[in-house]
Amino acid sequence: VKKAALAAIGLVAAAAVILAIVFIPKLMNPGEPPATTTTPPTATQAKPATTEPRFSAVLTSALGRVEVLKTGGTWNNAAVGTKLEKGDTIRTGESAAATVTFFDGSTIELKFATEIKVLELQQQANQTTITLGQQVGQTVSKVAQLLDPASRYDIETPAAFAAVRGSDMFVSVEKDGQTLVGNIEGDIRAVAAGMEVKIPQGMHSVIYPGRTPGQPRDGANPVIYRTPVMIDSTADLFDKNGNPATGAAYLDIQKAEISFAMTSLTDGEFTLRMELKEPLPEPSNTTARFIEWDFLTDLDRNPANGFQWPLIANDMGYDVLVQLGLQNGKYQARILTISSNSWQNVEYSIQGNTIEIYLEVEDLIPSLMNLITGPADMYWMVATRLYMTGDADNQPSIIDKAPNQGHYNLMP
Ligand SMILES: [Ca+2]
Ligand SMILES: [Ca+2]
Ligand SMILES: [Ca+2]
Secondary structure: OHHHHHHHHHHHHHHHHHHHHHHHHHHHOOOOOOOOOOOOOOOOOOOOHHHOOOOOEEEEEEEOOEEEEOOOOOEEEOOOOOEEOOOOEEEEOOOOEEEEEEOOOOEEEEOOOOEEEEEEEEEEOOEEEEEEEEEEEEEEEEOOOOOOOOOEEEEEOOOOEEEEOOOEEEEEEOOOOOEEEEEEEOOEEEEEOOEEEEEOOOEEEEEOOOOOOOOOEEOOOOEEEEOOOEEOOOOOOEOOOOOEOOOOHHHOEEEEEEEEEEEEOOEEEEEEEEEEOOOOOOHHHOOOOEEEEEEEEEOOOOOOOOEOOHHHHOOOOEOEEEEEEEEOOEEEEEEEEOOOOEEEEOEEEEEOOEEEEEEEHHHHOHHHHOOOOOHHHOEEEEEEEEEOOOOOOOOOOEEEEEOOOOOEEOOO
16 A cells, blocks of 8 residues: 555656646746637547546656657656557666556666566456566566456566566566566465466466467576577487488487576576487386486586587586486486586476476586586586496497587587
């Protein structure tokens, strides 16, 4: 209520400034007759103030380059006090920030290089509707206590629909549409591909375009480091001698990506993601002795340390292998630390053709921590291997890897 009252005062103040600008010439020249016109004003020309949309939004803080695009217009610099209506778009420059305050007292803070469009601003009785489209960038929404349970404050992104019901929400949209919705406080939901996920306070969900929301993970507004999305041409399977081979499409890597959600200077979580050409097999649906989907990392960027296997690991000496394995009718995800030859189970999910494995920073074994100078320093790649028999030489029968040469940096 207090928030709303303050915003209302802000709105009135902003309106007063606008009115003052409009009426100052008249006040300064009280005796001057009205401007001469050759035609009398028509009904369409005369626009009484009462037809102004009541349910607007105002730019209440602006730092650096902030621009507004009015419906049918062009981008113009926007100053504090600029009014936004349904259909308007606002964006911030590379080192800019802005805050928009809505008629009900809710605010949205735009961080740098962020663009949002006002899709809906409405109020009927106590029921308010605010819908924003967030194309790119990062925002924090602080939503006024919604009086009516039917009230809505929603943000649409290229990948998802994020809903707040009286709380603080973080939304981050990357250039490819990948969306992160974080719950700073209160009741936050992410909806995508027909599925709604409630995000607990202090957690976030990542939504890839065209996918359902990812399960909530730690951190309301983590800093995300990502590798580029690795695109691996399909039908590029090979055998233990490196010759082209054919095999099930669930061995054929299509895409992969490693991301690190940093929640504090000393904590965070890795998400290792791999998309195959077809859904992973039912455990009973394979005659292979063993199948693995691997994520390999060279923590110290030193090919001389760790495991070298150019057929699988290209130019890396990998220090950690993270593996989803299928053996004896059972899936299991594990992490292998090469230096100590120790295995440890980790959390994973399989959704159709997509594998995700989740690693906490502490999973990377404290003894290895001194190898890591920061997430930006890690080299990654992915591989699949199928073993038909317990070959004496333990060579996989079918392999794919991405990239086919070299490796990916977590942060370029
Ligand atoms: Ca492939
Ligand atoms: Ca190494
Ligand atoms: Ca490949």
